[in-house]
Amino acid sequence: MKRLMLFAVLGAVLVAAGCQDQQTSQKENTNETKITENQTENQQAEQPKEEEAAVEEEPAEAKPDQHQKEADDVIGTIEKPVTVDNPDSIEVVVNKTRQFPDGWAPKDLVEPNVPFYFNEHLEKRKMRKEAAAALEELFAASEKDGMDLVAASGYRSEARQKQIYENNVATQGQEETDKVSSRPGRSEHQSGLAIDLTSAEMALALEETFINTDEGKWLADHAYEHGFIVRYPKGKTDITGYSYEPWHIRYVGKDLAKQIQEEGVTLEEHFQMKSDLKS
Numbered sequence: 001m002k003r004l005m006l007f008a009v010l011g012a013v014l015v016a017a018g019c020q021d022q023q024t025s026q027k028e029n030t031n032e033t034k035i036t037e038n039q040t041e042n043q044q045a046e047q048p049k050e051e052e053a054a055v056e057e058e059p060a061e062a063k064p065d066q067h068q069k070e071a072d073d074v075i076g077t078i079e080k081p082v083t084v085d086n087p088d089s090i091e092v093v094v095n096k097t098r099q100f101p102d103g104w105a106p107k108d109l110v111e112p113n114v115p116f117y118f119n120e121h122l123e124k125r126k127m128r129k130e131a132a133a134a135l136e137e138l139f140a141a142s143e144k145d146g147m148d149l150v151a152a153s154g155y156r157s158e159a160r161q162k163q164i165y166e167n168n169v170a171t172q173g174q175e176e177t178d179k180v181s182s183r184p185g186r187s188e189h190q191s192g193l194a195i196d197l198t199s200a201e202m203a204l205a206l207e208e209t210f211i212n213t214d215e216g217k218w219l220a221d222h223a224y225e226h227g228f229i230v231r232y233p234k235g236k237t238d239i240t241g242y243s244y245e246p247w248h249i250r251y252v253g254k255d256l257a258k259q260i261q262e263e264g265v266t267l268e269e270h271f272q273m274k275s276d277l278k279s
């Protein structure tokens with residue numbers, strides 16, 4: 001009973017915070033109107049001549065085709081975002097300058113069987129099928145290690161994000177809102193591949209101090225084993241557009257998660273996508 005009441009009270013707190021992409025990103029310049037031309041430096045130079053081809057057979061850092069294609073067109077701004085052409089891919093990169101196509105939604109949303117801090121069957125309980133199965137695996141492993149993780153918020157539709165964004169604009173104005181909230185179509189929660197986790201020790205809050213708890217440390221160390229990455233690492237705000245969020249994990253599949261963990265980089269850096277969020 002006590003626990004239920006705690007959940008009810010903290011539920012209200014989470015609605016307020018809700019990982020509504022309200023983390024302050026101090027480096028973000030919302031008035032940025034500069035349009036950066038696609039950098040030709042990113043483009044592969046002409047085909048290697050035949051005699052050279054024998055020496056260097058492959059580019060050193062080959063990436064999946066879909067990202068090769070995008071490599072020349074990854075620089076958006078808040079006002080002129082790039083629309084991703086691989087929204088269904090588990091490797092999709094969405095951020096403040098890269099958005100889903102209008103009205104896009106995942107087609108395979110299910111409810112993972114893990115503990116949430118609320119009982120209702122809300123939209124935010126859902127994830128894409130593959131990510132949901134991986135999350136169940138992650139929870140099982142964490143429980144085996146004595147962890148007590150609690151899920152807070154998974155899928156968020158474009159319509160819900162629009163509601164959140166517009167509410168914030170009405171109360172805080174657009175400039176302030178852009179610092180703390182994703183525009184509709186640009187929240188990673190729309191992918192159905194991202195979820196916010198917390199713990200009873202955190203009083204179910206989504207805060208940086210999560211990393212000081214056993215659950216936060218466990219997640220940082222083990223998420224990749226189940227195909228997830230901590231999407232917004234510390235000190236990478238100018239690349240991801242978001243402050244450190246040790247609670248927000250993103251499913252990318254086990255191979256990619258392992259690579260990213262070993263490289264110690266962000267999703268953007270892994271795919272060599274330049275961000276225009278830098279001031």
Ligand SMILES: [Zn+2]
Nearest residue numbers: 019195196248
């Ligand atoms: Zn989140």
